Amino acid sequence: MKNINLTKLALAVFFLLPFGEAGRGFTQSLIRGPYLQSPGQNSIILRWRTDVATDSRVNFGLTIAANTTTTDDATSTTEHRVKLTGLSPKTTYYYTIGSTSSVLLGPDSLLHFTTAPDTTIPNSFRLWAIGDFGHGNQAEADVRDSYLRLAEKEKPADLWLWLGDNAYSDGTDAEFQTKVFDSTFGYGNIFWNLPFASTSGNHDYNSICPWQPTFCNENPENHSGPYLDIIDPPIHGELGGVPSNRKLFYSFDYGDAHFVSLNSELGSLVSSYNWLGLFNSDTSFTSPMLDWLKADLAATTKKWKIVLWHQTPYSGQDNFTDDGVQQFCVASRVHFNPIIEKFGVDLVLVSHDHNYQRTFLINGHYGNSSSFTPSMKINGTSGKEDLGEPYIKYKNGPMKDKGAVYVISGNASEGNDYSPISHPAIYWGEACGTCFGSFIVDINNDTLRGRYLASDDTIADYFTILKKTYVSPEGIEEQKVxxxxxxxxxxxxxxxxxxxxxxxxxxxxxxxxxxxxxxxxxxxxxxxxxxxxxxxxxxxxxxxxxxxxxxxxxxxxxxxxxxxxxx
Ligand SMILES: [Fe+2]
Incomplete structure (x- = not known):
């Protein structure tokens, strides 16, 4: 599918709005979206914002012209939410949005969504991950445009992952509007056809917890704010996974992958609210978030397990994850990593440090960089398949599920220009004041390929993880060749x-x-x-x-x- 033409956003709204509710004496304007949430095999949620409250209607169908199926929500609101159900897997639908009185936006070739793959057959899909974006600057637009060029040249992503610090500096609704939803420096009508799943960062939390930015001493059960209002994840297990019943952290299945969004901002000086384990090195520490994480990962049978949170557990810049300032990073490493590695997570996507870095295939490192030993490298090569060095994860045998690759993709709108990258767990990284980029993941049955897409279109790093069946050295296999x-x-x-x-x-x-x-x-x-x-x-x-x-x-x-x- 041809993807995006940002100029169409303004044109479509300009031409369609006058026909909105004009016959009833007022004009309704589209303020935000539409955007897509909780993409399932059989369902999806559409959200949009208007200036005038009305009921909500989505017309949809298999072609632009035949969008004749209708789903309504009778609630009069400016914050529109319509969930479509009864859809077919991996199927593209075209849609329009509006009210029962009129169509507000569409039809348009960019107004479409594709449902998640059928998990009963081998499937493939693409992810696009961005971290620390939302500055509303030229770098953010450059990273966005490099993705659009890749989408045009190859194919667009199926699912978009936000790695936190989504809107600077405080995650206010106005900042999300101008720096994320807007089309000048934000993502405009990418929202129309690419669903996103997200995690929160410390800057988003500046508008969630009044005690931030240092510590959030508010009961997590009461957290609320613009970021949490915007997202609409499947928190009740609707799309697989153990229900978290909270937007703070959640999981879902997409194709043959299980995604977990953790919250690295739930560190608190109030012990009962310290769900991250901030300033707590006790490996037996637990919390509602960690208990849920264990139950969720223990229950999934999906081939691929991908986890996202914000505060990076590893970084090779200026002792970023070793020193006393980045204690949220330290806590994520101490308390998240042992659990996700125990349950065989393959890929961790984080940001917070404004650069790109990624580890070898590693396991078992929960301390400062000085405690990293070579034995913690399950595979200490490049991971590059064309060099004959893909990372192998076995489905069985003594090394079953061992090893994860941790990727920092935190330069989608700002770059760090301090010291060179040096950490024994990091294979490679790029950090400078003008180095920006995002991360592309392609999953195809037993193969996962990750690529760092720099804003100048360079693929500056890449690696492959292969799932393989382990054959014991004592085993006998018929040899045909x-x-x-x-x-x-x-x-x-x-x-x-x-x-x-x-x-x-x-x-x-x-x-x-x-x-x-x-x-x-x-x-x-x-x-x-x-x-x-x-x-x-x-x-x-x-x-x-x-x-x-x-x-x-x-x-x-x-x-x-x-x-x-x-x-
Ligand atoms: Fe951050």
Whole structure:
């Protein structure tokens, strides 16, 4: 679908408004939206704001012309909310909005939505994530436009993720209006056809809790404000997940993925309101949010698990997550990370630090950067599939579900220009006063690809996570391609020659696993012709301890040879 023409927003409103309620003696103007919330396989919510209160009507259908199905809400309001039900999965519908008296906006080629994929069949979809946007500046517009160019060149996103600090500086309704909903520097009619799911940041909280920006000493059950008024997430388990019954944090399913939005702003000096665990290093700490998180992740059976919150647990700029100032970041790492890693979360999206950074595939690091050890890297390579180094997450076996990639995407409207990035968990990052961007995720069945889209259209970083079935070294698998397979000398100080023959042309990849099945060495995937071949595996480097290893040869099926590395 061709995506966005921002100028159409103004044109459509200008031409359509005079025909609104004119016959009844007044004109209703569209102030905000429409925008889309809670996209399900069979339902979606449309929201919009008008200056004059009326009832609400959405007409929709499979083509622009045939939008003849109608859903009404009789409540007279300026804050319109209509939930459409009975929809088909992964189906595009065109719509108009208005009242029972008149159409306020549409029909228009940009007024459409697509329902979530059918989870009973392999599915694919695209995410667009932005963090720390809402400054209402040229950088925000540049990041937006780089996404639009990618959408035009490839395809648009299916779901939009907001990573917090959504409207600067205080998350007021006026700031959301001018810096987010507006089309000059904000996102204009992207809202018309791209549903968003979000988390709150500390700046949004400046209008939610009167005790902010330092500590929120207000009962979370009473939190209210512009951000919470704007969002309309499925908090009662309507779209999967355990009901949170609060907009503060929630979960939902989309395709074969489970999404969790956590709230890293619920740190308080009042212990009963301290749901984040701020200033609390007790690993047994719990709270209504953490109890819900455990129950929610334990219950999901979705293949992919993606969690978003705002305050980053890792950052390599100026000891950002080590020092005493960023205690919300520290608390998120101490209390969120052990839970999400226990339940096999694949990808964490955060912001707060105004740059892009991302980790290796890691597990088990809950302290300051100095406590990070190499063993916490489940895979310490680039994660780049074209280099033969995708991150593998096993569906079974001793390394089942181990490892997550943490992405900071916090430069959608402002960049940090202080020290170089240095943190042992971070694979790469970009930080400067003029470095802006957003993050694209493509999920296709067993493959997740993440890309950092800089505002100049450069793909400055990328990685792939593959879900694979683990085959035990003791297992036997019928080989259709592989002929002979020998490894020698064995034992050896670390250098092994791998002789093998192929019955037909095949891609070949060699990995070395340690005794518990963790991949410790990989060779690039290559395509070889039928016949005899020899490759070398070199474990002589000092970081490979003496002991038992398994050389795994993957050529459309896997075979193992146990080898011993001598002292
Ligand atoms: Fe922030």
């Amino acid at each position: 592989l002929g002979n397979f020998t490894v020698y000398p064995n034992p050896s100080p670390g250098k092994y020659l791998v002789d093998f023959s192929l019955k037909k042309k095949s891609t070949v990849r060699i990995d070395v696993l340690d005794a518990i099945g963790k991949v410790v060495y990989s060779q690039n995937k290559t395509t070889l012709n039928p016949g005899n071949h020899q490759l070398t595996v070199d474990l002589e480097k000092s970081n490979f301890a003496a002991g038992n290893y398994f050389i795994r040869l993957d050529c459309e099926g896997v075979s193992f040879k146990k080898v011993v590395k001598k002292e």
